Amino acid sequence: MLARLVGNGTAVDQLKAGLDASSRAVRGIAHRVANAGTPEFARALDEAQAAGAPGADPVDLEHEMVALADEQLRFEATATLLEKAYQGLRSSVRER
Amino acid sequence: MTDIGIADGTGRIPPSLKGLGIAASGLTAQRARLDAIAANIANAETTRGVDGAPYRRKVIRLEEVGFEPLLASADPGSPAAGGEGGVRVVGVEEDASQGALVYDPGHPDADAAGYVRMPNVDITSEMVDLMETRRLFEANVTVFQAMKSMLRRSTQL
Numbered sequence: 581m582l583a584r585l586v587g588n589g590t591a592v593d594q595l596k597a598g599l600d601a602s603s604r605a606v607r608g609i610a611h612r613v614a615n616a617g618t619p620e621f622a623r624a625l626d627e628a629q630a631a632g633a634p635g636a637d638p639v640d641l642e643h644e645m646v647a648l649a650d651e652q653l654r655f656e657a658t659a660t661l662l663e664k665a666y667q668g669l670r671s672s673v674r675e676r
Numbered sequence: 677m678t679d680i681g682i683a684d685g686t687g688r689i690p691p692s693l694k695g696l697g698i699a700a701s702g703l704t705a706q707r708a709r710l711d712a713i714a715a716n717i718a719n720a721e722t723t724r725g726v727d728g729a730p731y732r733r734k735v736i737r738l739e740e741v742g743f744e745p746l747l748a749s750a751d752p753g754s755p756a757a758g759g760e761g762g763v764r765v766v767g768v769e770e771d772a773s774q775g776a777l778v779y780d781p782g783h784p785d786a787d788a789a790g791y792v793r794m795p796n797v798d799i800t801s802e803m804v805d806l807m808e809t810r811r812l813f814e815a816n817v818t819v820f821q822a823m824k825s826m827l828r829r830s831t832q833l
Binding site: 599602603606607608609610611613614615616617618619620621624641644645648649651652655656659662663666 | 694695698699701702705706709738739740743761762763808809811812815816818819822823825826829830832833
């Protein structure tokens with residue numbers, strides 16, 4: 581019953597998905613930054629962009645750093661909300 | 677072995693820390709480039725290399741490591757759970773171009789006409805490479821720190 585309480589009627593699932601999305605995004609940024617000096621990677625991105633693939637812009641370090649800061653803040657905010665959601669659940673199951 | 681998210685000493689990075697591995701591979705790659713630049717600058721005037729010929733500029737070749745974003749639904753052990761990602765140093769190559777020919781009859785490596793073949797190292801372009809390498813290293817450090825603070829935050833929930 582508690583499992584359903586955690587899953588339904590609260591934002592916990594959405595928030596967890598948000599954390600997953602943020603860490604996936606940061607992993608992508610890490611890969612692009614790690615390959616910022618790899619000529620083949622730049623060439624592959626150019627080709628993908630010419631073919632019309634989304635998200636295949638050439639690596640721009642400033643842009644990646646901004647995206648990183650953005651994702652970090654998003655992660656922080658989501659984690660805080662998740663903490664509050666857990667706090668709410670905890671106080672609702674506590675004996676009085 | 678049960679994966680509890682701690683490096684197990686086998687060199688395998690557990691899935692939860694793979695993101696850090698990506699940033700770390702970037703640091704390794706830039707450090708290798710820095711080593712090559714250091715060797716090039718140190719040997720900018722070396723007219724007799726290991727093979728007796730003038731020193732040739734060293735270039736690090738980098739290669740992308742296949743990247744597949746980790747799927748939330750995938751089983752952590754399955755291939756669908758993502759390629760490692762990051763970058764790999766393939767090897768050190770030599771710049772095949774010829775260095776400048778300098779007239780210096782007193783030089784021990786001068787030919788019969790008094791010309792010396794210098795290494796094909798251009799200090800200015802090495803300096804530009806050095807700056808680029810340093811910035812890329814810093815960018816990878818920033819990413820590493822961001823991931824570390826996110827991991828730490830998720831342990832505090």
